[in-house]
Amino acid sequence: MRQRVAIVGAGMSRMDLPRYELAEELVAEALTELLEDTPDLNINDIDCHIASYFSDHFEQQLAMHWIINDYIGLSSKPVFRVENGGATPLDAVIVAYWGIVTGQYDICLVTGWEKMSEVHTPKVNEFIALASDSDFDFPVGGFYSGYYAAMAVRHMHLYGETEEDLARIAVKNKNNALKNPYAQWASQYGKEISVEDVMNSRLVAWPYKTMDCALISDGAAVLVLAAEEAALKLTDKPVWITGVGLGSDTMRPGDRVDNPVWRGRFAECEESYPDIWSKPLSPYPEMTNLASVRLAARKAYEMAGITDPLKEIDLMELLGPYTGIELAMYEDLYLCPHGKGKELIRNGEVEMGGSLPVNISGGVMGQGHPVGATTIAQACVAFWELREEIPDKFGHDDMQVDGAKTAVVQGHGGTGAVGAVCVLQR
Amino acid sequence: METKILEERKYDPNWEIWSEKGNLSPLGYKIVKGQSGHRLDRLSQAEYFISTQAHGTLYHHSCGGLSQFYRGLLKKELWGTFCPQCGFTYMPPRSHCWNPDCRLTKCEWKRLPHEGVVHTYTIMGFSAAPFLSMLPFILVFVRIRSANTTIAGRMKGIDPADMACDMPVVLEFIDEPRGNPMDFYFRPKEGVKTARTSKEVERLRKQLEPVREWVKKNFGG
Numbered sequence: 001m002r003q004r005v006a007i008v009g010a011g012m013s014r015m016d017l018p019r020y021e022l023a024e025e026l027v028a029e030a031l032t033e034l035l036e037d038t039p040d041l042n043i044n045d046i047d048c049h050i051a052s053y054f055s056d057h058f059e060q061q062l063a064m065h066w067i068i069n070d071y072i073g074l075s076s077k078p079v080f081r082v083e084n085g086g087a088t089p090l091d092a093v094i095v096a097y098w099g100i101v102t103g104q105y106d107i108c109l110v111t112g113w114e115k116m117s118e119v120h121t122p123k124v125n126e127f128i129a130l131a132s133d134s135d136f137d138f139p140v141g142g143f144y145s146g147y148y149a150a151m152a153v154r155h156m157h158l159y160g161e162t163e164e165d166l167a168r169i170a171v172k173n174k175n176n177a178l179k180n181p182y183a184q185w186a187s188q189y190g191k192e193i194s195v196e197d198v199m200n201s202r203l204v205a206w207p208y209k210t211m212d213c214a215l216i217s218d219g220a221a222v223l224v225l226a227a228e229e230a231a232l233k234l235t236d237k238p239v240w241i242t243g244v245g246l247g248s249d250t251m252r253p254g255d256r257v258d259n260p261v262w263r264g265r266f267a268e269c270e271e272s273y274p275d276i277w278s279k280p281l282s283p284y285p286e287m288t289n290l291a292s293v294r295l296a297a298r299k300a301y302e303m304a305g306i307t308d309p310l311k312e313i314d315l316m317e318l319l320g321p322y323t324g325i326e327l328a329m330y331e332d333l334y335l336c337p338h339g340k341g342k343e344l345i346r347n348g349e350v351e352m353g354g355s356l357p358v359n360i361s362g363g364v365m366g367q368g369h370p371v372g373a374t375t376i377a378q379a380c381v382a383f384w385e386l387r388e389e390i391p392d393k394f395g396h397d398d399m400q401v402d403g404a405k406t407a408v409v410q411g412h413g414g415t416g417a418v419g420a421v422c423v424l425q426r
Numbered sequence: 427m428e429t430k431i432l433e434e435r436k437y438d439p440n441w442e443i444w445s446e447k448g449n450l451s452p453l454g455y456k457i458v459k460g461q462s463g464h465r466l467d468r469l470s471q472a473e474y475f476i477s478t479q480a481h482g483t484l485y486h487h488s489c490g491g492l493s494q495f496y497r498g499l500l501k502k503e504l505w506g507t508f509c510p511q512c513g514f515t516y517m518p519p520r521s522h523c524w525n526p527d528c529r530l531t532k533c534e535w536k537r538l539p540h541e542g543v544v545h546t547y548t549i550m551g552f553s554a555a556p557f558l559s560m561l562p563f564i565l566v567f568v569r570i571r572s573a574n575t576t577i578a579g580r581m582k583g584i585d586p587a588d589m590a591c592d593m594p595v596v597l598e599f600i601d602e603p604r605g606n607p608m609d610f611y612f613r614p615k616e617g618v619k620t621a622r623t624s625k626e627v628e629r630l631r632k633q634l635e636p637v638r639e640w641v642k643k644n645f646g647g
């Protein structure tokens with residue numbers, strides 16, 4: 001029998017650009033919240049510390065997790081950094097889960113942070129683009145908004161969603177964030193937006209305008225995971241990690257069209273590919289979807305016994321840095337058939353009050369996207385949802401999904417070079 | 427064996443001085459009053475010291491087994507690789523076949539045709555720092571004829587509104603190639619007409635206007 005693993009505590013900093021505090025102070029801000037909410041946890045009880053930050057370039061500091069580790073009183077404890085692009089924070093949670101599930105540790109702290117405000121925005125884009133292929137994709141002027149935009153263009157070409165469909169996703173996420181007192185969008189913009197506002201925002205990479213894109217943020221988030229026995233001593237409301245899945249795909253999105261490893265692996269997605277002459281040998285994921293995420297979801301759902309995700313999952317926090325990839329991932333996460341992602345946003349199923357609200361927090365385009373903290377922060381919101389603590393955390397009950405029992409948190413890195421899915425249940 | 431230089435395009439030696447110049451010495455500072463606090467309903471003000479530093483360096487990147495590709499660019503030739511076992515053709519090239527059945531078979535070089543098809547594209551209105559002055563530009567992923575992968579590049583000689591997936595293109599070289607993927611670009615192979623509605627064309631033009639103005643303002647003419 002595997003050891004059961006629960007999340008027993010969560011905390012996050014307010015997200016903003018800039019936050020003037022040091023990274024370690026932001027982690028302390030998040031950890032203070034966790035400690036206040038988990039009074040029986042002593043820092044000395046932590047057996048292992050798994051740290052997450054994305055880039056050494058943002059602060060010209062390698063091994064930043066060593067600074068964080070002693071700052072919060074953990075010197076003497078095992079610590080290491082997980083680095084996996086945008087998937088880093090959720091992967092750090094998964095590594096902590098492994099540490100416990102194997103019986104090696106009872107209590108693991110996961111910290112995540114990023115300070116992206118020290119260099120100007122085009123430089124931020126350049127540093128992030130260094131996590132794309134810097135021999136072929138970056139030197140011709142590519143950067144992440146461009147790669148994702150090209151992927152969305154192909155998805156729109158094959159499956160027919162419109163710029164307005166994509167804009168609706170931005171409206172959902174950003175307006176959700178207005179109700180979140182930790183959210184960057186709430187302080188940075190602070191008022192409701194419409195589809196028209198998205199359409200009129202500045203072009204970044206067609207079809208994406210600024211409002212279709214993730215924010216650039218400073219912030220931190222933390223979780224404490226514990227083995228069953230320890231968990232039940234620390235809280236009477238543990239949130240169990242019941243499913244975990246990972247996957248990968250090519251670094252360069254352009255390599256995916258005929259990739260031999262995908263052939264025949266996704267029969268359910270290949271039928272939906274339109275009958276056109278340029279059909280590649282691997283019609284899924286093509287350049288439109290994220291196979292790494294689909295594999296991760298398959299594995300995580302199987303482990304958690306989820307067979308009808310749209311019905312069985314009560315809320316989802318996913319890493320949608322661009323509106324089009326959130327839409328494509330509705331498909332990759334089995335919420336709808338391949339090519340039908342647009343239906344979920346058109347009919348409101350992913351809105352608050354719909355059958356499966358996605359990114360109640362506002363996600364990366366609302367709550368914020370300090371890369372190393374992002375999905376840990378989203379997991380914090382999922383944790384509070386499952387414990388029905390949103391009214392206390394947000395100061396109102398508009399965003400609490402009543403009786404939520406199952407949440408999914410998804411992360412990925414690159415243009416889907418790696419993907420991760422965690423199922424959380426109370 | 428000693429390494430011999432066969433050919434060299436020299437760079438300005440001032441770059442060596444530049445690369446040692448900044449290296450995190452403090453250049454300036456400011457003291458600001460800014461926002462602090464854990465949640466939006468608990469904000470406060472605090473004062474912060476902000477220090478400005480610079481750091482840069484030169485990289486000397488060997489292109490390894492793919493050197494043939496870059497030397498080909500200097501001669502305005504497109505060289506890709508293929509796997510002698512499964513026949514998969516790579517552009518961008520790879521030294522080893524990635525097909526798991528081929529067990530990392532060593533690929534061989536072949537010249538590829540200077541034409542292909544736009545698999546997908548985007549019209550860039552913003553970019554990473556080194557490319558800002560070139561905005562707006564069209565980024566394309568092109569499947570070179572006979573290749574099993576697509577390569578990222580630039581599209582020229584077309585109104586952005588006329589761009590479409592699956593468009594046939596030809597590959598052309600700049601006048602003085604430097605051994606960089608920017609040495610070549612793509613042009614439409616045939617006459618093109620827009621696949622967009624007139625409303626969509628108008629909208630795209632409107633979206634591009636502020637980009638052009640911004641570039642003009644920041645980089646001139």
Ligand SMILES: [Zn+2]
Pocket residue numbers: 509510511512513514523524525528531
């Ligand atoms: Zn082969």
